[in-house]
Amino acid sequence: MxxxxxxxxxxxxxxxxxxxxxxxxxxxxxxxxxxxxxxxxxxxxxxxxxxxxxxxxxxxxxxxxxxxxxVDPEQVLTRLPLALPYPGEPGLQLHPGPPLIAFARGVLAHRGWPLGARLGLLAAAGGWLARGFRCGEQLSVAELCAGLPAVVKRDLVEPLCVAALNTPAPQASARVFLRVLRDALFSGAGSADLLLPRRPxxxxxxxxxxxxxxxxxxxxxxxxxxxxxxxxxxxxxxxxxxxxxxxxxxxxxxxxxxxxxxxxxxxGFEPIITVYLHSPGSALPSPMLALREGADAPAQFVFDHGALGGAAGRFAFVVSGAAPWVARGGCGEAVLAQATRELHWATPPVIDKVLTEKRATFACTPGxxxxxxxxxxxxxxxxxxxxxxxxxxxxxxxxxxxxxxxxxxxxxxxxxxxxxxxxxxxxxxxxxxxxxx
The missing domain is CATH 3.50.50.60 (FAD/NAD(P)-binding domain)
Structure with missing residues (x-):
């Protein structure tokens, strides 16, 4: 045809x-x-x-x-085991191996969470697994995870939700979120690995x-x-x-x-803002770091392009679910202040470029x-x-x-x-x- x-x-x-x-x-x-x-x-x-x-x-x-x-993916992508390190904290790290065992070991080894929080997450994940990672159409991620310890929601659920669905947890579809978790964490060895581009x-x-x-x-x-x-x-x-x-x-x-x-x-749509900062001689302790979002802290993640084979001294700060910041006219200066406050720099970072995708993704809401x-x-x-x-x-x-x-x-x-x-x-x-x- x-x-x-x-x-x-x-x-x-x-x-x-x-x-x-x-x-x-x-x-x-x-x-x-x-x-x-x-x-x-x-x-x-x-x-x-x-x-x-x-x-x-x-x-x-x-x-x-x-x-x-x-194109050989091994040549253009850097494969890393799933890890969510924060500045000065190792965060959750999954090691190679069978996914169920790797997830359980990674959660239990997370010393930044109290034992009760770790066990609470494993119990909730076991329940999701028993139900085939299915839930009602109208359930939000925040409602799905309401019983989880606050530290788990802050350091794992909320950043994963906004990274995968580009929609904040209170407005995000729990059903879609569970499908992403199922495929990433439980569909085979290496399925949760992060593949970060090291070429444009x-x-x-x-x-x-x-x-x-x-x-x-x-x-x-x-x-x-x-x-x-x-x-x-x-x-x-x-x-x-x-x-x-x-x-x-x-x-x-x-x-x-x-x-x-x-x-x-x-x-409906959700925007994403990417703020590129430049700081000659600087490097992150990991190619990717998670950041704690707040009223004066827009970015949820930062990527070190130098560590990924790109331009040394260039750092990409990602602001997902960025509608409030778009309404305020942008967040370049707020990201610069967040970066200066939370990370160590060899030279003072400066704003290199700010890119705003106002219709980056559809708003992935329940039902x-x-x-x-x-x-x-x-x-x-x-x-x-x-x-x-x-x-x-x-x-x-x-x-x-x-x-x-x-x-x-x-x-x-x-x-x-x-x-x-x-x-x-x-x-x-x-x-x-x-x-x-």
Whole structure:
């Protein structure tokens, strides 16, 4: 089939590779001058990323996609056992080995928590495991963890929640949070490992994908209209994958699938602010440190780019769930004060760059209605916001792209003459439930 893919982020790249590998003809439309979506290097400043992104060992589909494009993950990612050290404190550390044993040993060895707090966490985790890491749709992370000791909520639950869901614990979906914990902590050896980029983000996927797609890629091409049939700005295709943002997808489907469009349009968003500081000669005791958020302390994590093979003396401070700080006009100076107060520096740090993604992720709230992957026969959507088990993560985007591509391949499309293409026995939207698995 001749397939149009609208959007060249990680979801669009995933869909393109999946479809091309089974022989379909592709055209990828990307409105930006480069691929990568919200996980890319900054245009005009390729040594900077548009935010600090990480992967974990459980992100098998993302790692497979990176390999498929000819990149060795071991060369571009630093793998570290999960650890949440704080300035001057070792924090929780998991050692290699069977995940259940490693988690129990790591919690019991955490001398910064009283014994009662450690045992309380293990009891709660055992309960989650016994229930298959499932809970009610309307439960928030704060409600799920209400019985945990305050120190565990402060040092583990709240930073993990905002890092994974980019939504504060009182407003975050417990069901999605538990799924992330299940896959990260209990799906196999190394699944909880942190995979930190040591090359600019575009070197991981966007750059190799650009070369791989070649003439099939149209950069700087914003799609204006999609018509049933399917026509993309008048050009006929057998099927279309919408791998653009939810806002763009809602615009393009408003007249084709108004109910789907309204669901996509109804999603809320959470911002992320990344503050890059520069301090020649300085280094952190670990490539990543957790920080305690507070009224005058915006950042929850800091990354030492010099320790990750990047620019020495550059540090990325991440402010997730940053809506209050965006409303106040930013937090560069507040992060600088937090860094000066809480960390040791060889030279006084200065603000290098502040990047704000106002729509970094959808707000992952309890009971959230997310649009399904299938919009209409021959029209599929892919993105980290599509209905599925994950929050807005790179893995969620890659899986959504693969699911949409599989749906196109399995269900055929509808060509410009309105006749169904593909096998006549295929049903519309076949494979729609794949993403839920």
């Amino acid at each position: 001749k397939v149009a893919i609208v959007g060249g982020g990680w979801a669009g790249i995933s869909a393109a590779v999946t479809l091309a590998d089974v022989g379909h003809e592709l055209t990828v439309f990307e409105m930006a001058p480069q691929l990568g979506g919200r996980a890319r290097s900054v245009a005009g400043a390729p040594d900077y990323d548009n935010g600090q992104h990480i992967l974990i060992g459980a992100y098998g589909d993302s790692l497979a996609l990176i390999r498929r494009l000819g 983000l575009s070197a991981l996927l966007a750059g190799p994908a650009t070369a791989w797609l070649g003439e099939r890629l149209r950069l700087g091409a914003r799609v204006r209209q999609i018509e049933p049939g399917w026509r993309v700005d008048g050009e006929p295709f057998d099927a279309v994958v919408l791998a653009c943002t939810s806002v763009e997808a809602a615009r393009l489907t408003a007249s084709i699938a108004p109910v789907w469009s309204a669901t996509a349009q109804g999603l 959230l209605a997310r649009p399904p992957a299938c919009v209409a026969p021959g029209l599929w959507a892919a993105g980290d916001y599509i209905d599925g088990p994950y929050p807005a993560t790179l893995e969620g985007a890659v899986r959504a792209g693969r699911t949409a591509a599989q749906g196109v391949a399995a269900g055929g499309g509808r060509g410009a003459n309105g006749a169904a293409s593909g096998s006549p026995t295929n049903t519309p939207c076949a494979g729609q439930a794949t993403l839920r698995q």
